[in-house]
Amino acid sequence: MTSERRPLEPWRPTREQLEAARGATVPDVIAPGLRVLFVGINPGLYTAAVGHHFARPGNRFWKALYAGRFTDRLLSPFDERELLDRGVGITNLVGRATAAASELTGDELRAGAATLERKVMRHRPAIVAFVGIGAYRTAFGRPRAAVGPRSETIAGARVWVLPNPSGLNANHQLPELGRLFRSLRDEAFRRT
Secondary structure, eight states: OOOOOOOOOOOOOOHHHHHHTTTOOOOOBOOTTOSEEEEESOOBHHHHHHTSTTOSTTOOHHHHHHHTTSSSSOOOGGGGGGGGGGTEEEEESSOSOBSSGGGSOHHHHHHHHHHHHHHHHHHOOSEEEEEOHHHHHHHHTOTTOOSEEEEEEETTEEEEEEOOOOTTOTTSOHHHHHHHHHHHHHHHTOOO
């Protein structure tokens, strides 16, 4: 008799586990033909320690995804693989985990842009949605880029730029994040 594998339960890393996560990576949630590929800046230590995207308590990514109607219930980072069934994936510009995105260099972000372009060529998402305007500006040399849909493409995929959903980003509150995510969702899943 085989036992059914239970989904991973949320857990909190210890201080030692957080420190050990420096430089670690988190596997992409990606598949061919996605409607939207979300691109984070890089994993934080909490995210890397637990091995799931946007995992730090206080990060509003999952709430914004729900408010934007990408999901029919509020998912946790531990449910991230369910996104693939909804035509959504997650990756990062830079793979290595840091305590803060400010620890990344411009060269790392630009190298991440080249890596991302190869992923987009391989997996062909319809839209690439960056969650972090500053990182997008640096990585792609677009210092005046604004939030919303962009005219440029990456390997044929349309580009959107969204605010960083970190709880530390007080410039954009959850209702606004939900509205922006909903606009993206409406475009991504529009019947053509």
